[in-house]
Amino acid sequence: MSSVLLDARSLVKNFGGLTAVANVSVHFDQNELVGLIGPNGAGKTTLFNLLTGETPVSSGSISLATDRGVQSLNGRSPAQIAQAGISRTFQNIRLFKELTVLDNVRIAMTNHYREGFLTSILRLPKYYRTEREMTAAAQRLLAIFDLTAVADQPAKNLPYGTQRRLEIVRALATKPKLLFLDEPAAGMNPEETADLTRLIRQIQHDFHITVVLIEHDMSLVMDVCERLYVLEHGGLLATGTPAEIQRDPAVIKAYLGGD
Amino acid sequence: MRFSSRVKSNLAWLGVMVSGFVIIDGLEVARVINPFIENMLVTIGINVILAVGLNLIIGFAGQFSLGHAGFMAIGAYATGIMTQTMSTPLGFFLSMGVGMVLAMVAAVIVGIPTLRLRGDYLAIATMGAAEIIRILINNLKITNGAAGLFNIPALVSWATVYVLMCVTTLVTVNFIHSRGGRAVMAVREDELAAGAMGINTTRWKLAAFVFGAATAAIGGSLHAAYIQTIAPDDFNIMASIAILIIVVLGGVGSITGTFVAAIVLSVLDTVLQNFGTIRMIIYSLALILIMIFKPTGLLGSWEFSFKRVFSRREVTSHE
Numbered sequence: 001m002s003s004v005l006l007d008a009r010s011l012v013k014n015f016g017g018l019t020a021v022a023n024v025s026v027h028f029d030q031n032e033l034v035g036l037i038g039p040n041g042a043g044k045t046t047l048f049n050l051l052t053g054e055t056p057v058s059s060g061s062i063s064l065a066t067d068r069g070v071q072s073l074n075g076r077s078p079a080q081i082a083q084a085g086i087s088r089t090f091q092n093i094r095l096f097k098e099l100t101v102l103d104n105v106r107i108a109m110t111n112h113y114r115e116g117f118l119t120s121i122l123r124l125p126k127y128y129r130t131e132r133e134m135t136a137a138a139q140r141l142l143a144i145f146d147l148t149a150v151a152d153q154p155a156k157n158l159p160y161g162t163q164r165r166l167e168i169v170r171a172l173a174t175k176p177k178l179l180f181l182d183e184p185a186a187g188m189n190p191e192e193t194a195d196l197t198r199l200i201r202q203i204q205h206d207f208h209i210t211v212v213l214i215e216h217d218m219s220l221v222m223d224v225c226e227r228l229y230v231l232e233h234g235g236l237l238a239t240g241t242p243a244e245i246q247r248d249p250a251v252i253k254a255y256l257g258g259d
Numbered sequence: 260m261r262f263s264s265r266v267k268s269n270l271a272w273l274g275v276m277v278s279g280f281v282i283i284d285g286l287e288v289a290r291v292i293n294p295f296i297e298n299m300l301v302t303i304g305i306n307v308i309l310a311v312g313l314n315l316i317i318g319f320a321g322q323f324s325l326g327h328a329g330f331m332a333i334g335a336y337a338t339g340i341m342t343q344t345m346s347t348p349l350g351f352f353l354s355m356g357v358g359m360v361l362a363m364v365a366a367v368i369v370g371i372p373t374l375r376l377r378g379d380y381l382a383i384a385t386m387g388a389a390e391i392i393r394i395l396i397n398n399l400k401i402t403n404g405a406a407g408l409f410n411i412p413a414l415v416s417w418a419t420v421y422v423l424m425c426v427t428t429l430v431t432v433n434f435i436h437s438r439g440g441r442a443v444m445a446v447r448e449d450e451l452a453a454g455a456m457g458i459n460t461t462r463w464k465l466a467a468f469v470f471g472a473a474t475a476a477i478g479g480s481l482h483a484a485y486i487q488t489i490a491p492d493d494f495n496i497m498a499s500i501a502i503l504i505i506v507v508l509g510g511v512g513s514i515t516g517t518f519v520a521a522i523v524l525s526v527l528d529t530v531l532q533n534f535g536t537i538r539m540i541i542y543s544l545a546l547i548l549i550m551i552f553k554p555t556g557l558l559g560s561w562e563f564s565f566k567r568v569f570s571r572r573e574v575t576s577h578e
Binding site: 082083088098103106107113117128134171173 | 430
């Protein structure tokens with residue numbers, strides 16, 4: 001029996017007169033792989049932004065099961081939510097472009113290491129120890145995802161698919177319980193998408209975390225996801241296993257049209 | 260025993276700093292350095308301190324501040340006022356400490372509302388804040404208003420400036436290469452992504468701003484105690500821009516560049532004094548030419564590193 005990790009109830013987001021997300025309730029369980037699909041403009045990314053604190057909710061409640069019990073995420077900043085255990089990637093890659101691959105990963109570890117101001121400016125032994133530990137942890141993570149060879153390159157020099165992979169690695173470096181992937185396969189060729197499919201499974205399995213992805217590539221979604229939410233016009237249209245969703249008449253109508 | 264490149268690099272920097280001191284001291288004793296050249300050297304030192312701090316704010320934290328002279332003024336006046344009654348070296352360092360604390364408090368007060376602004380807006384807001392500081396000083400009794408302070412005790416020699424320049428630079432560089440420095444650079448690169456990675460963006464931006472303000476106060480204190488006279492107009496917008504020019508010319512995000520630019524500009528300024536009125540034309544022309552042919556500054560974001568030199572040599576010797 002899996003327990004609920006994140007529970008969002010009756011989320012509403014209005015942008016002026018436009019309701020981008022209308023009364024959506026979703027929940028993600030521990031170690032689950034969930035897909036969020038829907039036509040363009042259905043409110044998928046807005047829902048991600050609400051859950052990660054990027055945009056404040058108009059109404060509704062979000063709670064996350066953490067080590068210190070269930071916590072409400074309402075009104076928390078993105079940084080606080082990230083510290084509580086939610087990490088994400090972005091639809092249009094947002095790496096720290098001028099910084100090295102290694103630094104991109106080490107930055108995401110900032111909150112897991114304590115290093116006082118005096119320790120770092122005086123370069124006390126603790127500074128060297130913390131730096132060594134951080135670098136070693138980052139190198140381990142890079143090795144798992146085949147990025148060791150490019151560790152000292154600026155992130156902007158990497159090929160597109162590798163940048164997407166680095167963004168996922170950076171998100172994992174924050175040690176999340178819940179990972180949101182916003183269109184991870186966008187702009188990838190079939191071969192890269194197949195690699196990504198393996199990668200997502202590996203993350204769910206090896207890191208024991210919950211992965212939620214927004215994706216338009218149906219072969220990927222139907223392949224990896226255990227459960228799907230379908231959004232349309234800001235509302236929840238359907239939910240269920242990939243097989244159920246493929247048979248759902250309302251979903252077929254939303255995607256293919258018809259009366 | 261073989262030393263690691265880290266130990267060798269630290270020793271090399273220590274060597275550079277000590278030999279710099281010994282060379283200048285030797286030239287002083289040999290009377291090669293006259294008061295005129297010493298004045299130039301001290302100006303270089305103070306400019307380095309000011310520009311290193313501003314480079315942390317602009318180049319590493321990515322926050323465009325035009326108010327550096329305001330924080331410099333706080334340090335200068337703290338020293339100018341306090342050393343009137345405490346005319347000892349200890350009194351100077353005490354006044355410098357007070358100046359730093361006051362500048363940091365001012366930076367927190369200015370930073371919290373303004374650091375949410377970006378680019379041009381932040382520049383204008385910080386410029387306004389510096390003007391407020393200047394006008395306050397202009398109208399207070401304790402600062403002697405527009406006339407300023409003179410006969411400030413000469414408690415600072417070139418050696419004090421040299422040592423404080425080394426200390427400020429070391430502390431800044433060490434900060435940049437720490438967890439905090441990387442967090443600050445993450446905010447510069449992409450504030451949204453930094454936040455999503457759990458980095459408290461407001462806190463780190465403010466940290467860099469307050470750090471920069473403290474170094475500006477050090478520069479101000481040294482300026483007051485070396486030049487011995489200060490007036491509110493020494494810390495107007497042109498003073499902020501003069502520091503900005505050093506940062507931009509040397510390369511935004513390069514501490515090495517800041518050193519090079521501070522030296523080049525001071526030497527240029529001194530040499531051109533023989534040219535009379537066309538001095539400013541040549542000076543400005545030099546600035547324009549550098550910006551045309553090297554828009555990222557003399558060194559861009561390149562940084563000299565002994566560690567890299569040593570580890571490269573190790574690699575070649577293995578081959």
